[in-house]
Amino acid sequence: MTTHKKRVARGVAYMAAAATINAAPLFAQDMEPQYGGELIYAQSGEKFSLFPGRNTDNGAQDIWLNACENLFEINEDSELVPVLAESWEVSDDEKTVTIKLREGVAFHDGTPFNGEAVAFVFNEAKEKEFIYMSLLEGFDYADAPSENEVAFHLAAPFAALLPNLAYKPLCIFSPTAYQEMGEEGMATKIVGTGPFTHEEYVKGEYNLFVKNENYWQDELPYLDSIRMLVVPDPATRTAMLESGEIDRTVQISDFDLPRLEANPELTVRTMASTRQFYVVLNHMKAPFDNQDVRLALNYAIDKAGIVQSVFAGTGATVPMAPTLSPGVYGYTDMRKDGEDSIFQYDADKARSMLTDAGFEDRNGDGTIEGEDGTELSFKLWTRRGGTKGDYQVAQLLQAFLGEIGIGIDLEVMEGAAFSAAVSQPPEDAKYEMALLSWGIPTADPDEPMMYFTHTKAWKPKGANRMFFSSSEIDRLADLAHTTTDQEKRKEYVVAWMAQLLEEAPVIYLPTIHLTLGSRSYVHGDRILATDNYPAVSAWIDQEEKARQGIKR
Amino acid sequence: MLRLIVSRLIFMVLAAFLLLSFLFALFHLIPGDPAQLMAGDNAPEHLVQSIRAAYGFDQPLTTQYFNYMGKVLQGDFGLSNYSRQPVLDIVFPRIVNTAALAGCAMLLAMTTSLILGSFSAMFWNRPLDKGVTVVSLIGICTPVFVTGIIGIYVFAVWLRWLPIGGMSTWKHFVLPVATLGAYQAAIFTRMVRSCMVDALSRDFITTARAKGAPERTVVFHHALRNALLPIITLFGLGLGHTLGGSVVTETIFNWPGLGRLMVDAILSRDLPVLQGSIFFFAIIFILVNLIVDILYTWADPRISYD
Numbered sequence: 001m002t003t004h005k006k007r008v009a010r011g012v013a014y015m016a017a018a019a020t021i022n023a024a025p026l027f028a029q030d031m032e033p034q035y036g037g038e039l040i041y042a043q044s045g046e047k048f049s050l051f052p053g054r055n056t057d058n059g060a061q062d063i064w065l066n067a068c069e070n071l072f073e074i075n076e077d078s079e080l081v082p083v084l085a086e087s088w089e090v091s092d093d094e095k096t097v098t099i100k101l102r103e104g105v106a107f108h109d110g111t112p113f114n115g116e117a118v119a120f121v122f123n124e125a126k127e128k129e130f131i132y133m134s135l136l137e138g139f140d141y142a143d144a145p146s147e148n149e150v151a152f153h154l155a156a157p158f159a160a161l162l163p164n165l166a167y168k169p170l171c172i173f174s175p176t177a178y179q180e181m182g183e184e185g186m187a188t189k190i191v192g193t194g195p196f197t198h199e200e201y202v203k204g205e206y207n208l209f210v211k212n213e214n215y216w217q218d219e220l221p222y223l224d225s226i227r228m229l230v231v232p233d234p235a236t237r238t239a240m241l242e243s244g245e246i247d248r249t250v251q252i253s254d255f256d257l258p259r260l261e262a263n264p265e266l267t268v269r270t271m272a273s274t275r276q277f278y279v280v281l282n283h284m285k286a287p288f289d290n291q292d293v294r295l296a297l298n299y300a301i302d303k304a305g306i307v308q309s310v311f312a313g314t315g316a317t318v319p320m321a322p323t324l325s326p327g328v329y330g331y332t333d334m335r336k337d338g339e340d341s342i343f344q345y346d347a348d349k350a351r352s353m354l355t356d357a358g359f360e361d362r363n364g365d366g367t368i369e370g371e372d373g374t375e376l377s378f379k380l381w382t383r384r385g386g387t388k389g390d391y392q393v394a395q396l397l398q399a400f401l402g403e404i405g406i407g408i409d410l411e412v413m414e415g416a417a418f419s420a421a422v423s424q425p426p427e428d429a430k431y432e433m434a435l436l437s438w439g440i441p442t443a444d445p446d447e448p449m450m451y452f453t454h455t456k457a458w459k460p461k462g463a464n465r466m467f468f469s470s471s472e473i474d475r476l477a478d479l480a481h482t483t484t485d486q487e488k489r490k491e492y493v494v495a496w497m498a499q500l501l502e503e504a505p506v507i508y509l510p511t512i513h514l515t516l517g518s519r520s521y522v523h524g525d526r527i528l529a530t531d532n533y534p535a536v537s538a539w540i541d542q543e544e545k546a547r548q549g550i551k552r
Numbered sequence: 553m554l555r556l557i558v559s560r561l562i563f564m565v566l567a568a569f570l571l572l573s574f575l576f577a578l579f580h581l582i583p584g585d586p587a588q589l590m591a592g593d594n595a596p597e598h599l600v601q602s603i604r605a606a607y608g609f610d611q612p613l614t615t616q617y618f619n620y621m622g623k624v625l626q627g628d629f630g631l632s633n634y635s636r637q638p639v640l641d642i643v644f645p646r647i648v649n650t651a652a653l654a655g656c657a658m659l660l661a662m663t664t665s666l667i668l669g670s671f672s673a674m675f676w677n678r679p680l681d682k683g684v685t686v687v688s689l690i691g692i693c694t695p696v697f698v699t700g701i702i703g704i705y706v707f708a709v710w711l712r713w714l715p716i717g718g719m720s721t722w723k724h725f726v727l728p729v730a731t732l733g734a735y736q737a738a739i740f741t742r743m744v745r746s747c748m749v750d751a752l753s754r755d756f757i758t759t760a761r762a763k764g765a766p767e768r769t770v771v772f773h774h775a776l777r778n779a780l781l782p783i784i785t786l787f788g789l790g791l792g793h794t795l796g797g798s799v800v801t802e803t804i805f806n807w808p809g810l811g812r813l814m815v816d817a818i819l820s821r822d823l824p825v826l827q828g829s830i831f832f833f834a835i836i837f838i839l840v841n842l843i844v845d846i847l848y849t850w851a852d853p854r855i856s857y858d
Contacts, residue, residue, distance in 0.1 A: 042717075047820045048590045048634040054603060056592050129602035131591055183606065184636040203635050203642055204816055205808045231717060231806045232816075235701065240716050240806075243708045416584030416821050423588055423600075436593065451596075460597030549712070 033524065037540040038225045040552075041533075042237045042249045045204065045230030049187040052169040053130035056441070058531060061168040062250075065534045066209045066226060067108070068171035068192025071099060071118070072162055074443045076271075078327045078529040080163055084113065084172060084193065094157035094484055101148045105216045107174035108197045115144030120175040122152070134462075135164040135447065157482045159489055160446030163329065167442045168532060195221040195536040204230050222524070222539035241266065241517050244550040247540070248518035248525065250533060251388065254315030260517055265548050268517045272317055273531050274325045275439040277393055277509035279380070282433070283467045284426050287370070292357040294504040298343035300350035300404045301397060307510050310392040316510040319343075322500040323438060323448045325511045327529040330445045330480075330493030334501060342501060342508055350404050361405055368405035377407030381434040383418045388512060394435050397507075408433075425460050426467045434465075437512070443529045445493050449477035453496075453505060468505035521545040556845065564838040571834050572624065572827055576617055579823050585609075586633055586821035607633060620824075629831070630824040639828035642813070647832055649719060650809035653728055653801065654794045660733030661740050661794075662787055666776075668737075669744025674771055676749055684741060691738025696797065700731045700804040717806030728805040732798060736790050743786050747779035754778070780851040788844035792837055 046059040052068065071085040088099045105113040119142040125133060126141070133139075138155040145151050152161060164170070177191035188201040193216065196209035209226040229246065231237045237249040238256050242263065252260065252268070260268045281288040281297070288294060303318040310316070318341035320326070321334040334342055354360065354368060359376055362369045368376040382394035391412065398408040413421065422434050440448060451462040454477050455469040473496060480492035516527050521544035524537040587603040588595070604610040611619075623630060629639035672684040707714045707727060714726050751757065752775050760770045799811030810829055817826035848855045 045816075047816070049636070054590060054606065056595075057590075128606070129599060131595065131599055131603065134596050134599060184631075187634065187636040201635075202808075203632070203637060204813060229717065229806070232812075233803050233806070236704070236717060236804055236806055239701075239704045239709055243704075243712060243716060245708070245716055414584070415819060416586075416589055417582065419588050419593055420583045420585045423585075423593065457596075460600070462596055463593070 031523065031541065033222050033537075033539040034542060035222050035539070036224050037542060037545075038227055038552075039223050039248065039522065039535055039538060039540065040227045040229060040246045041535065042229040042231040042240055042246045044232050044234075044237075044251060046207075049183070050190055050201070051183050051186040052171055052173065052190070053125060053128065053132070054183065054187075056131055056169050061441075061532055063198075063207055063228060064168050064171050064190055064192070065194070065532055066196040066228075066536075067190045067194040067198040068173055069194050070166050070168065070171045071101075072166040074163060074166045074528060074530050076526055076528055078329070078443055080166060084118075088162065090484065095154045096151055097154070097161055098145060098149055098151040101150060102216060103148050105193050106214060107177070107193055108191050108212060109174050109177050111174055111176045113172065113193050114147050115150040116147075117175050118142065118150040118172055119144045121172050124175075124178070125170075130169075132167060132169045134451065135167060135170070135442065136161070137450070157484055159481060159484050159486075160442065160444045163444035164442050164446065166530065168530065196223075196226055199225075206230060217536070221536050223535065226535055238517070241519070244519065244548060247522050248516065248533075250514070250516055252515045252517050254312040254388075254513075254515075257312065257314060257515065265520050266517060267520050267522070268515060269525075269527060270314065270513045270515050271527050272326050273439065273512055273514045274328055274441070274443060274529070275387065275437050275531070276319060276323060276325055276511040277387070277390070277435065277437045278323075279397065279507035279509065280422065280431065280434040280436055280465050281506060282429055282431055282465075283469075283505070284429065285432050287357070287359070287376070288432070288466075290357055291503055292353055293359070294507075295343075296350040296353035296357070296404075297401070297406075297507050298504050299346045299353065300406075301343075301400050301507060301509065302345040303341045303343075303508075303510055304345065305400075306393055306396050309396060310389040311510070311512065314513070315388070315515075316512045318510055319508045322497050322508050323452060324445055324493075324497060325440070328440050328443050328445055330490045332494050332497065334494075334497050343504075347400075347404055354404070366405055367407055375407060376405065377409070378432040379409045379411050381411045381413060381418065381421065381431050383415050383435075384412050386415050386418070387437045390435060390437070393509065397435070422465055423459055426458060429459070429465065429467070436465075438463075439531065441530050445496075446481055449480055449493070449496060453477065453500065466505050468503075470499065470503055470505075472499050473503070519545070519548065519550070521548065521550075553846070553849070557842065560838065560842045560845075564835060567838060568831055568834050569621075569624075572621070572831060573617075575827050575830055576620065576823075579821075579826070580613055584821050586823075589821055590634070620827075624831075629828040632825050633822045634820065639824050642825060643810070643828045643832055646808060646810040646813045646829070647836070649807065650795065650798055650802070650811060651836075652719070653725075653732065653807055653809060654791065654798055656725060656729040657732035657736060657798075657801075658787070658791055658794055660729060661736035661790065664733070664737040665740030665744045666783075668741045670748055670771055670776060672741070672745040673748030673752055673775075674767070676752075681745075684745070688738040688741040691734055692742070694735075696731055696735050696800045697804055699734060700727070700801060703727045703731055704804070719807060724805075728801050728807055731804070732794060732801045735797075736794055740783075740786065740790060744779070744783055747782050748775055751775040751779040777851070781848065784844055784847050784851055788840055791840050795833070795836065 043062055044059055047057050048055045050060055052064055069083050072080050073083045075081050084102050086100045086102050088097055090097050107113055122142040138158045140153045140155050142150055142152050171192055174191040190198045195212055195215045197212050199210045200208035207228045211221055211224050234251055234253055238252055240246045241249050260266050283289045307316045307318055324331045358371045359368045380394055382390055384391040394410055398410055401408050451457045453473050455474050457464040458467050459465045476492050476496040480489050483489045514527055514531055516533055518525055521541040524539050526534050587600050587609050590603050591600045668684050672681045675681045704716050708716045715724050718724050757775055760774045802809040802812040814829045
């Protein structure tokens, strides 16, 4: 074994390409952290089971990260940093990755965290087909070569293994608790090694976490407890923050931000997320099989206009690369010199490209027709409220495409019905166009490359619901998937993005921002590149809290 | 009377079971797959399948139906699809919370409307009547979420007198009860006024006045008693509306009630929780109607069910 041994703790060059991130400093520079107090945190709530093997919901991830830790974490600077791991080694054939684990760590139920426990979690995940197994493609089995080591045995080299292990649902829960309670028991109680123990779960109301006195990181956490309230309505969350009823919240309306920023008792932080809107074009239906038409549609959309109108100019950014966003490994600004976004808005260019492709207004009614006289008119499926601003984005798409003579009917669907309708195989997929968004919770390009645009990822096998197929795109994705030489891998990622710009499988739209609002007496909050908000290092300035008249 | 109560209770059980069957069919007819929702839009099919198997969604519908109905007959409403907690443990606290909210709001609405409606009728077409009419029309035209948000910003954010979310102290009741109650009060006031104006124009009122009865006795004893029949019907319907309409108030004030639970269950396709919620919602509706029917006999002795 051991060829290139990598000491993670020294600072990882792995994710170095990283990111233009706006994270505020972790601590107020001139203040000593204070111990004690309860942080009341309101979020929209977990929708499904709390058991990490059956859920990837963002609300649940914020719950796990208090109680259940991963081997690695992708921090706010998009660096892969060890959490329960200390270092790793890769075998000569790159098919075995051995991870040295942190010593002296225990689960909340008192059982030891060791190689056997980690191996159990991943072997169980494979056997029971936990929901995240698509991220561990090629994972064969895990074993424990020693008390404090776990070895991942792979069928083929897998470059994204480590960043994927940082994805929150892959946190290491207690095998003993799992065997005692089963998935059903762990649906309401998560037992891990985290800084807080999960004490109470009241469905749809709150989760209570209490400080883990035996936490392995000395001096952490600072807080005595965290009460996570479920408050689905963003306007209510914002009002509760302003009134001091809660200490922090997320997903604040972009139009409320200027008011909140002007309030000296509040701290509002915004950073780019990895979630990018896009319009699925069903390539099984003409004319979306025509590359020129797809390119024209991309030029027809005023991305900067969407950012201004729907997201108040601050809640999103124009797309600067296809699919990948700042913070994702391999991300590179793919805009042409002097342009504000990829496919910079140019309605005239869009019209002329459509004319070249055989689509023009032949009867002077303002609508474009094909050579056979058929009007270019489509249905655009969308949700309302699935992702912030989705319906408003759909309305603007209708207007922009209408400007170049393409008729769009909006079909608004309820979330569950929409999800089912856009998850059909090619022969059953009824949609022509559908507005969706894509997030990259691992901050690694492997998932989008292998599951978004790859031919073998056509729905229902993956997330290629365009039914797009390109041998060059597939080739570059396969190379990046298996290459562990990170420089080479980045080259493949950039080439993949360039090819996407050539072929335009979807309409690329803005990337939304994340917001974290808190009372100004809360310090040490973090926003990870993976769209999570840990409170392990958060603390409360009690004096300032009292000064603001918050008495709880 | 006893026959009425027994027949209504039998009807209640039948209606509830028909409703459960209808809901079961409806829930499986509408598009949307709980396993797909859990797995996320981008999950591959084999993982969606593994969730279906893990949670029993892959069993034949008839098996799922008969298993469910058989358990319901034994008082077992099953487990939530996701939290795996017994449905009754989830639903009962929510019923109590919603009943507390709706009950207080109805009490506020009934008291306010009886007073304002009666005085409005007494001073018919005079400034007091016109003032009450304008205020109640504004109340009817203002959606609950607008009243709620204004209340939140004035009393919770600016003045910091009252809390916004939860229900742990009496202060938590003030804003949601006032918001929900004010809307109902506005509707009731218009109706009470109308019924009272009608009653006050009857011959027996002229007779009462001719006998020299004080105006207070004329209005609150003779007229109000005779106007009560339509008002009781209205309050019965109003309670149904308040229960059903409480979902908006519950959302704005983060009230852990049945309405919010049902919306969450629909959106996440948590069928056992939804069925349990609607079952008890229906029972409450039927019981309220039964109480209204019984109250008729008290309000108007001419009505008899025997």
